[in-house]
Amino acid sequence: MSTQSVVTAIRVLEAVSDNQPAGLSELSREVDVPKATVLRMLRTLGELGWVSQSEAQAGKWVLTNHAFAVASRGSSGSVIRDAAMGPLNALQLDTTETVHLAVPDRGYMLIIERLDTPHVLRAFLPLGSRLPMHASSTGIAYLSAADEPFVDEYLAGPLEALTPQTVVDPAQLRAMIVDTRTRGYSINEQGLSTGITSIGVPLLGVGGVAAGSISISGPSSRIVPAKYQEYGEAAAGTALEISRALGAFSAKAY
Amino acid sequence: MSTQSVVTAIRVLEAVSDNQPAGLSELSREVDVPKATVLRMLRTLGELGWVSQSEAQAGKWVLTNHAFAVASRGSSGSVIRDAAMGPLNALQLDTTETVHLAVPDRGYMLIIERLDTPHVLRAFLPLGSRLPMHASSTGIAYLSAADEPFVDEYLAGPLEALTPQTVVDPAQLRAMIVDTRTRGYSINEQGLSTGITSIGVPLLGVGGVAAGSISISGPSSRIVPAKYQEYGEAAAGTALEISRALGAFSAKAY
DNA sequence: AACCGACGGTTCATCCAGTGAACCAATGTA
DNA sequence: TACATTGGTTCACTGGATGAACCGTCGGTT
Numbered sequence: 001m002s003t004q005s006v007v008t009a010i011r012v013l014e015a016v017s018d019n020q021p022a023g024l025s026e027l028s029r030e031v032d033v034p035k036a037t038v039l040r041m042l043r044t045l046g047e048l049g050w051v052s053q054s055e056a057q058a059g060k061w062v063l064t065n066h067a068f069a070v071a072s073r074g075s076s077g078s079v080i081r082d083a084a085m086g087p088l089n090a091l092q093l094d095t096t097e098t099v100h101l102a103v104p105d106r107g108y109m110l111i112i113e114r115l116d117t118p119h120v121l122r123a124f125l126p127l128g129s130r131l132p133m134h135a136s137s138t139g140i141a142y143l144s145a146a147d148e149p150f151v152d153e154y155l156a157g158p159l160e161a162l163t164p165q166t167v168v169d170p171a172q173l174r175a176m177i178v179d180t181r182t183r184g185y186s187i188n189e190q191g192l193s194t195g196i197t198s199i200g201v202p203l204l205g206v207g208g209v210a211a212g213s214i215s216i217s218g219p220s221s222r223i224v225p226a227k228y229q230e231y232g233e234a235a236a237g238t239a240l241e242i243s244r245a246l247g248a249f250s251a252k253a254y
Numbered sequence: 255m256s257t258q259s260v261v262t263a264i265r266v267l268e269a270v271s272d273n274q275p276a277g278l279s280e281l282s283r284e285v286d287v288p289k290a291t292v293l294r295m296l297r298t299l300g301e302l303g304w305v306s307q308s309e310a311q312a313g314k315w316v317l318t319n320h321a322f323a324v325a326s327r328g329s330s331g332s333v334i335r336d337a338a339m340g341p342l343n344a345l346q347l348d349t350t351e352t353v354h355l356a357v358p359d360r361g362y363m364l365i366i367e368r369l370d371t372p373h374v375l376r377a378f379l380p381l382g383s384r385l386p387m388h389a390s391s392t393g394i395a396y397l398s399a400a401d402e403p404f405v406d407e408y409l410a411g412p413l414e415a416l417t418p419q420t421v422v423d424p425a426q427l428r429a430m431i432v433d434t435r436t437r438g439y440s441i442n443e444q445g446l447s448t449g450i451t452s453i454g455v456p457l458l459g460v461g462g463v464a465a466g467s468i469s470i471s472g473p474s475s476r477i478v479p480a481k482y483q484e485y486g487e488a489a490a491g492t493a494l495e496i497s498r499a500l501g502a503f504s505a506k507a508y
Numbered sequence: 509a510a511c512c513g514a515c516g517g518t519t520c521a522t523c524c525a526g527t528g529a530a531c532c533a534a535t536g537t538a
Numbered sequence: 539t540a541c542a543t544t545g546g547t548t549c550a551c552t553g554g555a556t557g558a559a560c561c562g563t564c565g566g567t568t
Contacts, residue, residue, distance in 0.1 A: 005257055005556090010299070025515060036557060039517065040556090047261075059517090065364055068382070070325065071271070073272075105319045116369055118350075259527090289528090290527080290547075291526080313546090
């Protein structure tokens with residue numbers, strides 16, 4: 001790989017992100033690069049305003065808000081967001097529950113938008129949360145629209161259980177994906193966090209490829225089985241609208 | 255500055271972020287670095303999963319979601335978020351209007367969280383939005399708690415008007431900052447976008463330094479002058495609670 | 509008190525990775 | 539047709555990146 005110093009710098013950056021207030025030796029071990037080099041990277045990234053020394057603990061390094069600001073103008077993210085916000089807003093008002101907009105990132109679903117419920121009891125997924133695909137309705141929905149090789153590869157990997165209800169059996173997950181395809185929406189009952197049920201639908205981008213997903217989430221006491229169909233169909237309608245806006249069904253532009 | 259290839263890479267990354275589907279020559283000009291070098295950076299960043307070729311337009315480069323995922327675990331962001339979400343939630347329920355959580359980034363306020371109003375008529379700031387400080391209630395609130403040199407520098411810079419109501423006169427802005435200090439909250443009437451009024455309060459971090467701000471926003475037809483005081487005081491109370499949790503008033507830990 | 513290990517941070521000779529001018533083919537446009 | 543711009547490639551040169559060995563400090567053990 002070329003430009004190895006850049007590679008090192010980015011790896012350091014990701015290591016900082018993963019270990020938040022991260023120490024020098026710690027990072028050096030993590031990235032497997034001499035301390036001197038890591039420190040030089042941190043200094044450079046610091047000058048650029050991407051990391052800084054934690055004011056709470058000297059010698060510990062943290063990410064800055066600037067890093068977030070630069071990266072939040074993500075490509076597909078903003079395209080999808082633009083297309084999704086209107087319909088998503090309507091969906092939230094219709095259902096009165098929290099709706100999420102998620103895009104894929106390396107086996108995770110990344111929450112990039114949220115419109116929340118007026119209910120006192122509300123679910124909180126901070127913006128930027130990464131949810132394992134197999135443990136979230138957005139993830140299963142995304143997988144239901146993704147191409148086979150991707151699904152095979154994902155299901156072959158290690159699947160961690162986040163709650164006692166998390167489904168980690170590949171065969172069972174495959175069945176859930178098939179159900180999602182036929183039904184039009186995925187259902188996740190407390191597989192991500194206890195007491196939360198969620199219903200997801202995939203979004204399609206240009207050429208009909210999976211681009212992300214949306215979901216309706218709330219306490220399992222409110223999102224009861226009797227409501228699955230109503231919410232599922234509402235979400236599916238919204239997703240269709242967004243996918244259409246993304247150009248999923250128009251002739252591919254050459 | 256050391257490790258110049260890293261500097262170049264990050265500058266390329268930021269240039270991509272700013273110009274979204276960005277072409278090679280375009281970036282080369284922007285960063286003032288030969289095309290060959292820019293291309294090498296793009297390839298390296300591509301291998302790392304931070305940028306990719308736009309599938310819509312070949313040869314154009316865009317940021318990936320992965321970049322967003324890494325950077326969204328921002329330091330101060332998450333610390334503040336953890337401290338703020340509880341009180342903010344209560345504030346939203348009390349006022350029934352949209353509340354925002356914002357942190358500073360190079361002259362802008364970065365919206366990192368939002369709790370939505372149940373009202374059909376609602377304002378949308380996408381999460382990750384960057385608002386000029388002088389044109390937002392969060393910005394003026396932040397400036398009212400920031401140190402003098404920072405304020406001087408900011409007001410000396412170019413101040414763009416986003417709407418006909420945006421205040422861009424430094425003297426007038428300074429008066430607004432003073433008012434904010436004495437009153438306890440800032441008011442922005444349609445300075446950010448027409449038809450939207452917003453009330454902001456600064457958050458203080460360790461040592462009492464400005465760390466961010468919160469705001470209550472809504473259509474100017476609902477957030478009328480008669481409500482300013484009620485909302486302002488509610489927000490100020492919430493901000494105080496958050497600042498306390500951030501350790502603004504405890505003895506500095508040595 | 510003396511010892512130890514781990515911490516953040518520094519130094520500097522070696523050498524290889526990054527640089528950028530010049531190049532290509534393709535497309536657009538006047 | 540000619541000209542300008544695009545994305546992308548090549549390669550000799552050299553100066554910037556590397557990493558082993560170093561320093562001072564801190565906190566816990568014995």
